[in-house]
Amino acid sequence: MRIVIVGAGIGGITAALALKRLGFDQVTLIEQAPAIRAVGAGIQLSANCVRLLRRLGLGDALTRVSVRPSAHIFRDWKTGEVLLHTALGPKAEAAFGDSYFHAHRADLLAALLEKLDASSVRLGCRLVGFSEEADRVRLKVEPGGTIKADVLIGADGIHSTVRQALFGADRPRFAGNVAWRALVPAERVAHLGLDKVAEVWMGPNRSLVRYYVSAGRLLNWIGITRAKEGEIESWSAKGIVADALDLWGDWHPIVRGMIEATPSDGLFRMGLYDRDPLHAWTGGRVAILGDAAHPMLPFHAQGAAQSIEDAWVLAGSLAENPADPPAALAAFAARRIERANWVQAYSREMEEFVHQADPARIEYRNARLRERLKKYEGEFPPGQVKLYSFDADSVFPAPPQAVA
Numbered sequence: 317m318r319i320v321i322v323g324a325g326i327g328g329i330t331a332a333l334a335l336k337r338l339g340f341d342q343v344t345l346i347e348q349a350p351a352i353r354a355v356g357a358g359i360q361l362s363a364n365c366v367r368l369l370r371r372l373g374l375g376d377a378l379t380r381v382s383v384r385p386s387a388h389i390f391r392d393w394k395t396g397e398v399l400l401h402t403a404l405g406p407k408a409e410a411a412f413g414d415s416y417f418h419a420h421r422a423d424l425l426a427a428l429l430e431k432l433d434a435s436s437v438r439l440g441c442r443l444v445g446f447s448e449e450a451d452r453v454r455l456k457v458e459p460g461g462t463i464k465a466d467v468l469i470g471a472d473g474i475h476s477t478v479r480q481a482l483f484g485a486d487r488p489r490f491a492g493n494v495a496w497r498a499l500v501p502a503e504r505v506a507h508l509g510l511d512k513v514a515e516v517w518m519g520p521n522r523s524l525v526r527y528y529v530s531a532g533r534l535l536n537w538i539g540i541t542r543a544k545e546g547e548i549e550s551w552s553a554k555g556i557v558a559d560a561l562d563l564w565g566d567w568h569p570i571v572r573g574m575i576e577a578t579p580s581d582g583l584f585r586m587g588l589y590d591r592d593p594l595h596a597w598t599g600g601r602v603a604i605l606g607d608a609a610h611p612m613l614p615f616h617a618q619g620a621a622q623s624i625e626d627a628w629v630l631a632g633s634l635a636e637n638p639a640d641p642p643a644a645l646a647a648f649a650a651r652r653i654e655r656a657n658w659v660q661a662y663s664r665e666m667e668e669f670v671h672q673a674d675p676a677r678i679e680y681r682n683a684r685l686r687e688r689l690k691k692y693e694g695e696f697p698p699g700q701v702k703l704y705s706f707d708a709d710s711v712f713p714a715p716p717q718a719v720a
């Protein structure tokens with residue numbers, strides 16, 4: 317079966333690897349960029365996707381280049397009070413069946429690419445349209461040409477061409493948030509004594525998340541602030557440290573310290589966008605996955621994790637029924653849509669929860685978190701259990717076998 321995947325992001329590359337693992341040997345990945353380059357940013361990888369990456373052979377690489385945080389902590393912006401603390405170390409690994417990693421995106425991408433046969437990737441190749449015929453899909457790509465495939469997978473991100481062709485044009489929704497992000501050499505923040513945890517600082521209209529990546533050599537922080545105007549959705553637009561200090565300067569000294577330690581050329585800012593959920597992801601021999609299907613806000617750090625789950629289920633569904641690609645793709649979507657749409661909505665809810673601005677509501681939220689801290693001491697909140705304990709193989713009646 318000839319399968320073409322559009323987009324060599326985390327979702328597309330994982331889909332190619334998952335398909336090859338199940339014996340599909342005619343998989344081509346086309347990518348519009350002339351080279352596969354990761355943005356300079358961290359990424360949190362929870363057990364639900366780490367177990368799949370491990371099955372693809374990335375376990376050793378991730379262990380070598382990532383950080384395994386010991387806990388997830390929510391703090392008050394001003395006092396630093398710990399409002400919620402849940403384990404992410406051995407106890408969480410035992411509960412969820414795998415590790416939680418903090419990685420540099422470049423390290424994750426390098427680990428994925430190491431497993432991929434370079435000859436299956438066509439760089440500098442942009443999908444501009446496609447037409448479906450009875451027994452195949454004909455892709456139109458630039459520079460000029462046609463590619464024929466039995467199956468077309470759109471892993472082409474939030475501005476997906478495939479999604480638009482299947483379901484019509486709609487614009488991503490500006491979430492009313494701007495993210496500021498930076499990677500800071502660990503020695504520049506050594507005086508702050510930061511331990512290896514995932515930490516979320518919550519204040520009125522703003523938050524800041526921080527964790528170490530690159531085996532502890534870099535601190536990654538992402539500050540998110542509410543904003544009325546839309547901003548460009550870009551991974552490379554520069555930010556100014558003094559502007560970030562205007563926004564977070566009166567926060568706890570640890571937060572201020574991280575921002576002050578940021579190299580002047582090391583700060584970036586981007587508007588955050590998502591979309592409303594879709595209730596179909598396929599049309600005949602064509603399907604979408606990852607951000608193309610369910611772009612979501614980063615408040616549960618799940619966008620890439622969900623694209624990895626999608627990739628896994630896609631490969632399994634095609635292996636289960638290779639004789640009937642449209643039915644296999646429909647089965648893939650039916651197995652994924654409910655969970656992905658839930659995570660999308662849950663991520664929006666979390667924005668509201670974290671960025672609460674009204675003092676009475678902040679106090680109410682914090683009181684609830686303190687209660688939860690007592691209640692879940694040593695246990696895990698239900699939302700975390702539903703996210704992290706999920707094994708994408710559980711959607712199959714029997715583990716999919718490799719195609720002959």
Ligand SMILES: Cc1cc2nc3c(=O)[nH]c(=O)nc-3n(C[C@H](O)[C@H](O)[C@H](O)COP(=O)(O)OP(=O)(O)OC[C@H]3O[C@@H](n4cnc5c(N)ncnc54)[C@H](O)[C@@H]3O)c2cc1C
Nearest residue numbers: 323325326327348360443472473606607617618619620621
């Ligand atoms: C601030 C921030 C923090 C985040 N943190 C986390 C986190 O901690 N954990 C997590 O799991 N997720 C996180 N995410 C979400 C995560 O980054 C995305 O969900 C994930 O990268 C999406 O991967 P993808 O492969 O679906 O799409 P993309 O990464 O967008 O890849 C799409 C690819 O398709 C290519 N392409 C597009 N159109 C075409 C075309 N017509 N022809 C050929 N190629 C094309 C693009 O060039 C691109 O390479 C975060 C997101 C943000 C904004």
